Amino acid sequence: MTDDIARSFVQLALAIDRHRPGYVDAYYGPPAWRARAAADGPRPLAELELEREALQRAIAGDLGMERQRRGHLVGQLRAMQATLAILAGETMSVVAEAETLYDISAEWVDEASFEDCRRTLDELLPGRGPLVERLAAGKAAAQVAVEPNAPALAEIVRELGRRARDRFALPRGESLEIRLTQGRPWSAYNWYLGELRSRIEINVDRPIDILRLVHLVAHEGYPGHHTDLAIKEARLVRRRGWLEHAVTLLESPVCVVAEGIATRGLDALLSRDELFAWCAAEVFPRAGLSGLDPRREHAIEAACQKLLGVRDNAALLRHVERAADHDVMAYLRHHGLCTEQAAAQALRFIDSARSYVFTYRQGGALVDALLAAEPAPACWFARLLEEPVTPSQLRAWIRDRSQGAAPDRGAAHRGAAR
Ligand SMILES: [Zn+2]
Numbered sequence: 001m002t003d004d005i006a007r008s009f010v011q012l013a014l015a016i017d018r019h020r021p022g023y024v025d026a027y028y029g030p031p032a033w034r035a036r037a038a039a040d041g042p043r044p045l046a047e048l049e050l051e052r053e054a055l056q057r058a059i060a061g062d063l064g065m066e067r068q069r070r071g072h073l074v075g076q077l078r079a080m081q082a083t084l085a086i087l088a089g090e091t092m093s094v095v096a097e098a099e100t101l102y103d104i105s106a107e108w109v110d111e112a113s114f115e116d117c118r119r120t121l122d123e124l125l126p127g128r129g130p131l132v133e134r135l136a137a138g139k140a141a142a143q144v145a146v147e148p149n150a151p152a153l154a155e156i157v158r159e160l161g162r163r164a165r166d167r168f169a170l171p172r173g174e175s176l177e178i179r180l181t182q183g184r185p186w187s188a189y190n191w192y193l194g195e196l197r198s199r200i201e202i203n204v205d206r207p208i209d210i211l212r213l214v215h216l217v218a219h220e221g222y223p224g225h226h227t228d229l230a231i232k233e234a235r236l237v238r239r240r241g242w243l244e245h246a247v248t249l250l251e252s253p254v255c256v257v258a259e260g261i262a263t264r265g266l267d268a269l270l271s272r273d274e275l276f277a278w279c280a281a282e283v284f285p286r287a288g289l290s291g292l293d294p295r296r297e298h299a300i301e302a303a304c305q306k307l308l309g310v311r312d313n314a315a316l317l318r319h320v321e322r323a324a325d326h327d328v329m330a331y332l333r334h335h336g337l338c339t340e341q342a343a344a345q346a347l348r349f350i351d352s353a354r355s356y357v358f359t360y361r362q363g364g365a366l367v368d369a370l371l372a373a374e375p376a377p378a379c380w381f382a383r384l385l386e387e388p389v390t391p392s393q394l395r396a397w398i399r400d401r402s403q404g405a406a407p408d409r410g411a412a413h414r415g416a417a418r
Pocket residue numbers: 219225258259262
């Protein structure tokens with residue numbers, strides 16, 4: 001019965017994708033199912049909603065389904081209901097979208113935190129002229145030429161991959177390739193191809209500084225999206241037969257946890273001192289940037305990361321206050337220290353991604369809260385990679401651990417041992 005539910009869930013997702021191309025972000029189930037969805041064309045939305053309701057009832061009636069699997073499917077079906085309602089013409093605020101699609105609340109971030117970042121950057125980037133220009137000049141001095149075979153990029157992929165394989169349950173045979181692209185609203189994207197393979201695209205519209213490149217590879221590849229999906233393919237789909245994981249959806253609460261894993265991944269692989277030593281000895285020289293101080297570059301990058309909330313606020317201004325292009329870009333430039341070009345790219349992302357914008361900061365905050373206390377943060381991170389989790393489930397883990405519960409270390413260690 002559970003196999004039927006998984007099959008129906010995947011087929012329903014493929015049918016929704018006919019209405020909203022890109023809804024299915026990755027699919028590696030039976031090719032015949034996708035071919036059938038393509039042959040059927042867009043089916044009536046009311047029919048799809050009836051199928052979704054039937055699936056929800058079937059899950060409620062499947063008493064043998066494992067609890068975590070059930071929670072994951074119920075969360076996905078709730079988001080699916082909202083997607084179908086939006087496709088049927090229902091208007092939903094971006095705040096309601098964040099709640100129903102992603103299981104998070106879209107909140108205004110206190111601008112005082114941005115001022116703290118500005119002060120930090122002001123100290124790190126002394127000199128005359130506006131801070132936004134000093135920051136752009138600092139990043140230009142650390143700029144790296146990005147090409148698929150560039151020595152620095154190859155070293156970053158090699159070392160982060162080695163560490164991810166060493167620490168987590170990355171299956172044998174996984175691989176990724178890197179391609180360059182242009183004219184996209186994002187800075188990089190991981191396309192999961194199935195069979196444990198990913199293609200990572202890096203957008204070279206704007207210059208990339210060397211430490212940003214390290215973060216991009218960690219986010220998209222090791223131990224971020226590629227690692228997350230390859231481990232789930234091996235453990236959930238191949239080993240346990242949980243076929244619902246053969247499809248990943250762009251409008252799903254799972255995205256929040258995936259972005260949390262990706263944004264915090266680098267810290268899960270290297271301590272600060274290990275990062276500094278590796279950058280100084282291996283990464284920076286390969287980029288012709290031996291003179292850079294990794295500690296200073298890291299401090300600049302960390303301060304910029306804390307400005308992520310500026311984009312959340314800009315999304316609320318755009319979608320709730322209906323702010324004009326000029327006003328949103330002015331906000332991004334002032335609080336986020338964006339150049340004109342970066343602000344324009346951020347605006348395109350805000351317009352295309354809508355409530356997805358909030359998944360990064362909120363996912364990162366959830367992962368931080370989970371890993372904040374001892375014991376065994378590495379075991380908790382491994383669990384995130386190995387198990388299907390929604391933000392609600394993650395909040396329950398955080399509640400449990402604040403009450404003294406230990407992680408299922410057996411599960412994580414079995415994974416680490418491969
Ligand atoms: Zn991501």
